[in-house]
Amino acid sequence: MEPDDRLALYRTMVLIRTYEESILREYHADKKPAFDIGAGLIPGEMHLAAGQEPVAAGVCAHLTADDAVTATHRPHHFAIAHGVDLERMTAEIFGRVDGLGRGRGGHMHLFDPATHFSCSGIIAEGYPPAVGQALAFQRRGTDRVAVAVTGEGAANQGAFHEALNLAALWKLPVVFVVEDNDWGISVPRSASTCVTSNALRAGGYGIPGERVEDNSVEAVHAAAGTAIKRARAGEGPSLIEVHTLRLWGHFEGDAQGYRSDLEGVPGRDPLPTYEKQLRAAGVLHDSGDITVASIAAQARDRVEAAIEFAKRSPEPDPATALDHVFARA
């Protein structure tokens, strides 16, 4: 890969991680000493994606705002990598009036028509709408693609299989992405899924399936590049599974008492790994115009600005609680 492309992947991963760390801080800061899930600046459940940055960064590097992404209940990394407006996304997470959904959606229900981004709190159910977006793209004779994301636990849902079959049948420009972080909340993959790789399931629908084993952003980038090129060329869907890593709990507040692999987890963090790799290759430096510190500082500035924007934005007027059930006919 070209140094600029590698740097871009690194920047995206740093931005995502910085964002997740900041959200984590804001989420917990006002819930102390007792953890009250509905209280504080960010109410409700919070699912963070630290460790899974390579998947979003590697896939979305091939997309433009004209392409569609349907993400999961753990959506921030894909939203950021796909270019969703960080300020309005953050305002939505804070439940503010300037949020993407004017405070109606929350962190699991982000909708951004400008980048054709959406996500869903229901396992696997973002797959069928992505198939429909791809159908619209195909019908209009464009080379746009739709990317549908699930976790490995969702690969056992009916929607997953129905969507793969339909997309393969109609040769739609969809790329199905499975983030295998080994855990469906507390249930390990070994207790939920009968195949070792969900990429094998693609074969059942006659489409290419590839598993990326080592959570490497460049390996994801390569696999996604092939799949997206194929989709743009009208050759139909593909599936990519990435064996990734959930660094933190399923949700914030999850003590992970069920998890036996925690000890070795920090050592598998993809961000320092990639940083080391880029330093060794001479792409990242500690001096000059672009440094590790300057990339980190830029990310911090953007995230801080987004959080400030969210905090400045008013809460929605209760009198508007019934708005937006129906569009005007």
Next chain:
Amino acid sequence: MTLTDASASSSAPAQRKLSTAKAMVEAIAQEMERDEDVFVLGEDVGAYGGIFSSTTGLLEKFGPRRVLDTPISETAFIGAAIGAAVEGMRPVVELMFVDFFGVCMDQIYNHMAKIHFESGGNVTVPMVLTAAVGGGYSDGAQHSQCLWGTFAHLPGMKVVAPSNPADAKGLMTAAIRDDNPVVYLFHKGVMGLPWMAKNRRSVGPVPEGEHLVPIGKANVVRPGSDVTVVTLSLSVHHALDVAEELAQQGVDCEVVDLRSVVPLDTETILESVGRTGRLLVVDEDYLSFGVSGEIIARVAERDPGLLRAPAARVAVPDVPIPYARPLEYAVLPTPDRIRRAVLGLVGA
């Protein structure tokens, strides 16, 4: 009651007569001609023409690019319609029997019905979900329900149910042009199908050109002074038959065809009850927690003084639809049950 009266919704002169099924298809075809973004998908909507003739002839006219037979994968193809609608297309997607909603309800109520709200109004989902409803032909508990109350209970989707050919065309046109998801429920018993006992008003005059029936506007299909019978879909015809019969005994029924469950035309109901002072709701859906209770609640909330007698209802008494003919007809809102309820209200 004449054929013309049964479709009082049509203001334009209408000589030509169509079955409800053909009127519905005509609306879809005219909208497909008008708007390239309208397309049809579902099980057996192509060469078969729809199990209940709801898409007959569309494949021949528009080809397989715009009339898509799908696999038996309701979650996938209804979800696909949602995705296409989000991208600005206007799909008409058929869920064959409404009873099948269980296999795809997540896409319907967590996605189709919620995306507009969750996006704070920034995303619209302009699609029509059609399904056949209703019993009366021994198709059993999994193929005979109406369930409009179930969809109406969940916010975010409009719900319409035409009773006659002209309304079938007008409501379909309005549904396709609506920027919201519209659930369009057609009763097999009003479609005018050659293989099913036909209601005599299932063939009627239909305006030829553009014809719209606004969603959310009920129709007073028979004016009367003694009792208001509020109903929808096939039961409208039972109510009209009973009204004709009782008129000879000096009981004058007003029959209100709701046409739309969401939005519900409360004003027309209140005006009618204001005139008659007596209310009977006839609903082929289940009795409890449904349309009949909702209508009576709205009248009671707004002005219980309108009622000179306690309101009454005829609905399916909270039992799955039975198979055997005498059992099924014991629970359906038959003309006989409606007649007895009306006579009870007027104290006859």
